[in-house]
């Protein structure tokens with residue numbers, strides 16, 4: 001498992017966290033070779049998470065685009081309504097194996113907090129989730145969900161009061177609680193070994209895409225599209241396919257049109273250190289982390305996982321930014337064409353996929369990772385429609 005992806009990655013953390021990260025890496029290496037651990041992960045993936053998720057041909061969305069076929073990898077059907085549970089399940093089992101009775105997590109949209117609360121309950125682990133006050137306000141149903149699942153939600157009142165600040169708070173907690181606590185980081189970000197661990201637990205997405213596209217149309221897709229916040233659903237899609245001919249398109253949040261960089265760290269940021277890793281970061285000239293802005297809380301993050309930074313620099317993947325209003329358009333397309341309410345995060349990817357499909361011939365196949373369902377966003381979408 002690499003500590004670096006090209007020049008990116010690493011572990012820039014306070015001294016006190018070094019032993020915890022080493023312990024985590026050690027346990028992880030042992031667990032992935034342990035048939036009992038793997039069997040338990042497989043069993044719960046099937047019986048609790050609901051895997052495998054289907055690969056769905058979006059016939060009417062394809063007719064709208066009048067080009068390449070669009071297929072959806074249905075991570076919105078995973079327990080809890082998003083891909084987040086793939087990672088929470090894996091890390092929850094790791095925490096249990098390490099004998100840690102307490103989980104902490106950060107959450108932006110609330111999806112990762114919900115996933116952590118679910119696995120905490122299922123495995124009998126005490127769970128606390130840090131969440132920025134601004135996010136608590138805009139994703140209220142998920143706050144209630146976490147509380148009903150038995151987790152404590154800790155409001156974060158510092159900084160911009162969103163995801164970045166919640167990660168800071170969780171890291172601060174972990175520094176003083178490493179002996180009893182596993183920090184269940186929710187995306188492919190942070191210090192080594194987190195980006196690699198999260199990528200591996202999410203890689204079930206890309207592995208299933210490979211098997212299911214061969215079964216459905218006899219080969220791998222021409223293009224895989226996924227939205228990028230911290231980058232976990234995208235890396236789970238791309239990583240297992242990296243040694244194939246499949247093209248990759250990562251889609252970041254462009255925020256409101258004509259207003260700054262949104263949250264598009266790969267498209268508009270430059271290399272720097274955030275949350276213990278060297279990667280692309282949205283920052284000002286002095287290196288202060290920029291304020292980010294997006295209609296989707298789950299993409300509203302100034303950094304991005306280091307593996308994506310390297311996929312970008314090496315040319316293996318392309319990254320673009322899609323604005324709020326285009327994501328909203330794609331939300332309504334999927335609702336009306338296919339009867340599926342997508343989360344606003346993958347709605348960014350859907351918009352990009354339809355644009356790509358328009359430019360490609362009908363024999364091409366595009367797979368879009370539908371990372372989550374839209375229930376949590378109904379209020380935001382409704383408010384936008386009334387404007």
Ligand SMILES: *Cc1c(COP(=O)(O)O)cnc(C)c1O
Pocket residue numbers: 082083084109111112186187188227228229230231232233234298299343345346371372373
């Ligand atoms: C959290 C979230 C994202 C963004 O996180 P990644 O780590 O980039 O995948 C995307 N979609 C949904 C539905 C989410 O909940």
